[in-house]
Amino acid sequence: MRRYDRWIDGEAGPVVRPYALTGGRTDPAGNTVLDLIAVIVAPGPTPEPAELAKLSPEHRKLLRLCQTPATVADVAADMALPLGVVRVLLADLVQQDKIVVLPRRAAARPRTSTDLDVLREVLDGLRAL
Amino acid sequence: MGSAPSDGTADGLLTPFKIVVAGGFGVGKTTLVSAISEIRPLRTEESLTQVSVGVDDLTGVAGKTTTTVAMDFGRISMGTRLVLYLFGTPGQDRFWFMWDDLSYGALGAVVLADTRRLGDCFPSVDYFERRQLPFIVAINVFDGAPRYDTEDVRIALDLDPNVPAMLCDARQRASVKDVLISLVQHVLAAGPIDGHQAAHDPGVVGRPGPAG
Numbered sequence: 001m002r003r004y005d006r007w008i009d010g011e012a013g014p015v016v017r018p019y020a021l022t023g024g025r026t027d028p029a030g031n032t033v034l035d036l037i038a039v040i041v042a043p044g045p046t047p048e049p050a051e052l053a054k055l056s057p058e059h060r061k062l063l064r065l066c067q068t069p070a071t072v073a074d075v076a077a078d079m080a081l082p083l084g085v086v087r088v089l090l091a092d093l094v095q096q097d098k099i100v101v102l103p104r105r106a107a108a109r110p111r112t113s114t115d116l117d118v119l120r121e122v123l124d125g126l127r128a129l
Numbered sequence: 130m131g132s133a134p135s136d137g138t139a140d141g142l143l144t145p146f147k148i149v150v151a152g153g154f155g156v157g158k159t160t161l162v163s164a165i166s167e168i169r170p171l172r173t174e175e176s177l178t179q180v181s182v183g184v185d186d187l188t189g190v191a192g193k194t195t196t197t198v199a200m201d202f203g204r205i206s207m208g209t210r211l212v213l214y215l216f217g218t219p220g221q222d223r224f225w226f227m228w229d230d231l232s233y234g235a236l237g238a239v240v241l242a243d244t245r246r247l248g249d250c251f252p253s254v255d256y257f258e259r260r261q262l263p264f265i266v267a268i269n270v271f272d273g274a275p276r277y278d279t280e281d282v283r284i285a286l287d288l289d290p291n292v293p294a295m296l297c298d299a300r301q302r303a304s305v306k307d308v309l310i311s312l313v314q315h316v317l318a319a320g321p322i323d324g325h326q327a328a329h330d331p332g333v334v335g336r337p338g339p340a341g
Binding site (some may be wrong): 018033035036037039069070071073074076080081082083084088102104105106108109110111112113115116118119120121122123124125127128129 | 142143145146148161164169170171172173197200202204205207208210211212213214216227229230234236263271273299302306310311313314316317321
């Protein structure tokens with residue numbers, strides 16, 4: 001994020017147009033448009049330095065941010081890049097199995113009694129705010 | 130309540146939920162989101178071919194020119210694993226196509242209304258009714274705006290009898306908290322959704338396109 005701060009000129013945004021970071025691609029590889037709250041994580045050991053060197057700085061930063069499970073929206077905010085760009089970059093890493101999408105823990109719209117229990121916890125959490 | 134372990138979710142793993150905050154331009158969505166949640170900077174970038182057809186001349190550069198729009202995005206962490214995310218819809222009709230993206234897998238929606246411009250929230254109400262996403266209507270009480278009974282607003286909006294409508298002050302944390310509680314209660318009251326809707330959720334939206 002720091003790196004970009006130096007390049008931001010008021011409202012003008014980064015000097016490098018965002019999609020330059022994706023090589024001009026606007027569609028995620030494999031049509032993998034990740035949900036805003038999909039939980040993603042970089043599984044397994046950190047790739048070898050030689051392997052990392054093949055990745056762009058943005059891909060490497062994404063891998064770092066995904067060392068622990070995080071949502072796509074939070075990762076995009078941490079990257080300080082537009083969501084569409086982050087989705088393209090994440091899809092690259094998903095295609096290479098460097099990042100995996102975790103199954104949803106509970107359905108947003110309740111389908112089972114377990115889902116209802118989790119929602120009741122959300123309700124309790126809100127009341128406790 | 131809430132202390133009983135829930136199968137599969139009590140293992141400390143991140144369990145996010147999403148609430149959509151909709152309503153007309155300038156109705157107070159940004160205020161509502163910032164009143165209760167930790168605001169995060171999130172921008173989305175969309176092709177000018179989608180957002181400004183007829184405004185910008187894109188001859189020869191179709192699909193190459195983009196514009197950046199800021200999104201209202203906030204998070205409320207409840208303990209270590211439950212996180213509630215609030216996403217405001219873009220207030221202008223030209224960003225209509227983003228609604229499917231925001232609504233995908235959402236718990237429900239809050240339609241914020243201003244009694245001075247009640248018509249501005251018709252499209253939101255229509256959208257969530259069509260999509261069968263549970264929603265409530267929160268009437269943002271602006272200083273100097275005419276006070277109406279929630280029942281009058283219900284009639285004006287032709288709301289389904291089971292859709293809750295309530296007054297709120299989007300600037301007040303306690304008031305916004307009540308709105309979110311009402312929404313979750315509304316979703317809970319509806320009970321589990323039908324089996325045919327319980328398709329596997331891959332966490333992949335698919336290609337977002339114009340919502341028509």
